[in-house]
Amino acid sequence: MIKNYFKTAWRNLKAHRLFTLLNIAGLSIGLAISVLLYMFIASEYSFDSMYKNEKNIYRVLAKTDSYGTMSASPNAVAPAISANIPEVKSAARMLKHDFGTSAFIKTNNHDFVEKYFYYCDSSIFKIFNVPFVTGNPATALSRPNTVVLSEKTAKIYFGNVNPVGKTIVVDNYYTFEVTGVYKDFPQNSTLDCNVIASFSSNNFSKYNSWSNASFETYCLLNDHANISTVDKKMQQLMDKNVPKEDRWYSLSLQPLDKVHLYSAGYTGSYSSRNGDIKEVRNLSFLVILILLIACINYMNLSTARSQKRAKEVAINKTLGASMRNIVFRFYSETAILTLIALLIGIVLAVFALPVFNNITGKELSLGSIINFKFLAGIFLMWLGITVVSGSYPAIYLSRFSPKLVLQQSFQKGNTSAYIRKGLVVLQFACSVILIFGVIVIYQQMQYVQNKNLGFQPDNVVAINATAATSKSQIISLMNDLKSQPNVLAVTRAQAYPGMETSGRSIYKNESDKNGLNIQTNHSQDGIVDVLKLKLLAGSDLPVKVEGDSTVHIILNKKAVDYLGLTPQQAIGKKVKMQFGNNAYITGVADNFNFASLHEPMGAYAFNDATMEPKPFFLVRFKTNDLPKTMEKFESSFKKAIPETAFDFTFLDQYLNTLYASEHRMSIVTLIFSILAIIVACMGLFGLAVYTAEQRTKEIGVRKILGASVTGITVLLSKDFLKLVIISIVIAAPISWWMMTKWLQGFAYKIKLSWWAIIVAGCIAIIIALITVSFQAIKAAVANPVDSLRSE
Numbered sequence: 001m002i003k004n005y006f007k008t009a010w011r012n013l014k015a016h017r018l019f020t021l022l023n024i025a026g027l028s029i030g031l032a033i034s035v036l037l038y039m040f041i042a043s044e045y046s047f048d049s050m051y052k053n054e055k056n057i058y059r060v061l062a063k064t065d066s067y068g069t070m071s072a073s074p075n076a077v078a079p080a081i082s083a084n085i086p087e088v089k090s091a092a093r094m095l096k097h098d099f100g101t102s103a104f105i106k107t108n109n110h111d112f113v114e115k116y117f118y119y120c121d122s123s124i125f126k127i128f129n130v131p132f133v134t135g136n137p138a139t140a141l142s143r144p145n146t147v148v149l150s151e152k153t154a155k156i157y158f159g160n161v162n163p164v165g166k167t168i169v170v171d172n173y174y175t176f177e178v179t180g181v182y183k184d185f186p187q188n189s190t191l192d193c194n195v196i197a198s199f200s201s202n203n204f205s206k207y208n209s210w211s212n213a214s215f216e217t218y219c220l221l222n223d224h225a226n227i228s229t230v231d232k233k234m235q236q237l238m239d240k241n242v243p244k245e246d247r248w249y250s251l252s253l254q255p256l257d258k259v260h261l262y263s264a265g266y267t268g269s270y271s272s273r274n275g276d277i278k279e280v281r282n283l284s285f286l287v288i289l290i291l292l293i294a295c296i297n298y299m300n301l302s303t304a305r306s307q308k309r310a311k312e313v314a315i316n317k318t319l320g321a322s323m324r325n326i327v328f329r330f331y332s333e334t335a336i337l338t339l340i341a342l343l344i345g346i347v348l349a350v351f352a353l354p355v356f357n358n359i360t361g362k363e364l365s366l367g368s369i370i371n372f373k374f375l376a377g378i379f380l381m382w383l384g385i386t387v388v389s390g391s392y393p394a395i396y397l398s399r400f401s402p403k404l405v406l407q408q409s410f411q412k413g414n415t416s417a418y419i420r421k422g423l424v425v426l427q428f429a430c431s432v433i434l435i436f437g438v439i440v441i442y443q444q445m446q447y448v449q450n451k452n453l454g455f456q457p458d459n460v461v462a463i464n465a466t467a468a469t470s471k472s473q474i475i476s477l478m479n480d481l482k483s484q485p486n487v488l489a490v491t492r493a494q495a496y497p498g499m500e501t502s503g504r505s506i507y508k509n510e511s512d513k514n515g516l517n518i519q520t521n522h523s524q525d526g527i528v529d530v531l532k533l534k535l536l537a538g539s540d541l542p543v544k545v546e547g548d549s550t551v552h553i554i555l556n557k558k559a560v561d562y563l564g565l566t567p568q569q570a571i572g573k574k575v576k577m578q579f580g581n582n583a584y585i586t587g588v589a590d591n592f593n594f595a596s597l598h599e600p601m602g603a604y605a606f607n608d609a610t611m612e613p614k615p616f617f618l619v620r621f622k623t624n625d626l627p628k629t630m631e632k633f634e635s636s637f638k639k640a641i642p643e644t645a646f647d648f649t650f651l652d653q654y655l656n657t658l659y660a661s662e663h664r665m666s667i668v669t670l671i672f673s674i675l676a677i678i679v680a681c682m683g684l685f686g687l688a689v690y691t692a693e694q695r696t697k698e699i700g701v702r703k704i705l706g707a708s709v710t711g712i713t714v715l716l717s718k719d720f721l722k723l724v725i726i727s728i729v730i731a732a733p734i735s736w737w738m739m740t741k742w743l744q745g746f747a748y749k750i751k752l753s754w755w756a757i758i759v760a761g762c763i764a765i766i767i768a769l770i771t772v773s774f775q776a777i778k779a780a781v782a783n784p785v786d787s788l789r790s791e
Contacts, residue, residue: 030294031345047260072268076208087225104467135180297683432731434673454592477640491526518603537567538587551583559603728761
């Protein structure tokens with residue numbers, strides 16, 4: 001019996017090739033998109049699941065009133081909680097080289113730039129079960145000046161030679177012995193270390209401070225530890241070790257399975273693999289919309305043929321078929337069609353995967369995720385689409401009464417037309433939401449790219465000179481760069497806009513106990529010219545004279561406003577901001593966006609104190625030949641600091657990386673929205689074909705009576721346009737609310753405009769007109785004699 005159902009279903013699909021092809025094409029595209037997005041979403045949710053202690057691993061967070069939540073904590077936290085809290089089995093600190101800047105590596109007379117160099121406690125391998133190729137994870141980092149390499153990095157540095165026992169030189173100064181090689185961290189691991197040096201190798205290991213929150217801290221808890229209890233005990237440790245006036249943060253634990261997706265708004269993380277649960281939810285919503293549009297196509301095209309299939313159902317019922325038999329038969333037809341579409345969709349997804357990876361920056365492969373969960377997910381997707389798509393056709397068609405089918409009033413009383421209209425409205429409402437979303441995302445990205453940041457990042461390059469070993473090398477590079485004719489200005493700085501710098505507090509007076517958090521950047525003269533800051537009062541930092549203990553500071557207007565001064569009043573004033581008692585304001589710059597536009601404007605200060613290094617040369621240049629200019633810069637660098645890799649960053653390109661997630665989201669949404677609209681058009685085209693077939697006789701009579709092609713085209717198109725207009729009215733408030741929620745993630749954002757809704761609606765109308773008019777014109781120009789003969 002079941003075999004006969006499938007045979008009959010297959011014959012019926014073959015008999016109506018156009019509708020079958022439209023259904024398969026629509027479902028295939030929808031399923032291909034869904035498979036790709038499912039792979040992306042599954043990859044995001046799989047982060048850090050490879051660690052056997054995953055459920056007991058936590059990261060320590062530092063929550064503040066002014067800086068928000070920080071992913072890092074002071075370096076005293078790990079040893080303190082490990083020694084004093086029984087629930088903590090082990091704790092480890094992670095510090096990225098020079099607080100996030102690249103390390104310069106020298107091995108066998110070869111120079112490398114390493115972006116993922118970390119200092120870690122040896123207990124890191126007790127917390128994370130990292131498999132070692134060579135060496136013992138228990139002892140590999142137990143001694144100072146030892147280092148372990150990832151398998152890929154070991155091959156880059158030493159080729160196929162076993163690196164254990166060999167040495168590497170870091171920043172032309174520190175020598176480390178290689179004591180092990182570990183397997184590369186998977187792409188879905190938050191840890192992204194290529195090189196891990198023993199924490200005892202850096203100066204921070206010599207003292208435990210509760211103030212500098214720059215260390216990511218992970219801990220492994222006992223199986224039955226109570227998180228709230230551990231949080232309270234951490235707070236008790238703070239109360240014991242930190243004076244009340246210095247407690248500017250509180251500590252809490254974050255489960256490892258929340259680290260990747262739920263840390264987007266946190267600061268201080270060193271990982272390059274940060275995700276965002278909002279992005280995952282947006283893509284999940286996109287999957288649902290696209291599948292909904294594809295399912296509506298099937299239901300529309302199936303019910304459109306209901307009148308033709310009514311007699312078939314009536315005859316089957318007359319011959320003894322039950323409603324259950326009819327339902328199963330229609331579901332069999334849907335199952336076959338969706339299975340074919342699913343197989344085609346998977347093939348399309350495989351071919352599109354390289355392009356998808358290029359857009360998203362992922363390294364997904366079908367082979368890497370084929371497992372029980374993936375196969376179960378695909379099966380459930382097929383089953384769900386079969387049930388949803390086939391539900392209305394199966395239930396509706398199976399209820400036809402043989403007696404009613406034979407009555408003349410059957411067609412006039414047919415309610416399927418109302419259902420189809422409702423589905424078309426729903427389908428195009430989804431399309432309008434997608435179109436409006438694409439318009440708003442594009443507008444926001446353009447706003448971000450074109451907004452006046454308060455400084456000019458174009459034609460500025462940051463050259464990393466961390467590997468310089470003497471003051472003479474720095475002076476030589478500075479002089480050589482300044483002598484080049486296409487160099488407009490040069491300075492040195494601790495960081496450049498977009499990077500996190502040192503956090504301090506600025507106080508109004510001695511009685512101000514709270515202060516205002518301020519980012520400070522150790523710089524030198526020329527910083528105003530290089531960044532083209534707008535000075536409201538005062539001047540650039542002066543040339544620092546050796547032995548001068550005075551600290552000169554340029555504040556932005558946000559900081560000066562907090563002091564209650566005008567820019568002119570601030571010049572020459574002594575300022576209290578943890579630089580000692582000899583710090584004076586020499587300049588006031590207009591506010592500028594030194595961080596992502598996701599964050600509101602904060603206080604900022606350039607200073608010439610000597611508390612932090614100045615590893616970056618910031619160079620403003622003009623050129624018509626960028627490659628040649630960079631060759632000259634590299635030549636100057638190699639001449640001044642020989643035997644060291646040349647590492648540089650273009651400031652404007654770096655700032656664009658701050659919005660990589662939104663840029664990726666905009667491209668994915670644009671491409672998949674276009675495909676979703678194409679799917680919707682397939683369904684609309686099918687309905688137009690059906691409508692033209694149903695009204696063949698009417699069209700023939702109207703043409704004989706003198707109706708024009710334009711008139712008939714309008715007649716056939718206007719009903720569809722009414723439905724599209726209704727869908728626009730429904731979609732407008734929904735899409736407005738959704739994009740308002742999305743824009744809340746930006747401190748600086750566009751204002752939603754009603755014209756964008758109108759544009760989205762007009763695009764939907766034009767798309768519908770093009771789709772429907774093609775078939776309408778075809779029917780209108782047909783020979784009326786042939787139309788009447790066909791009836």
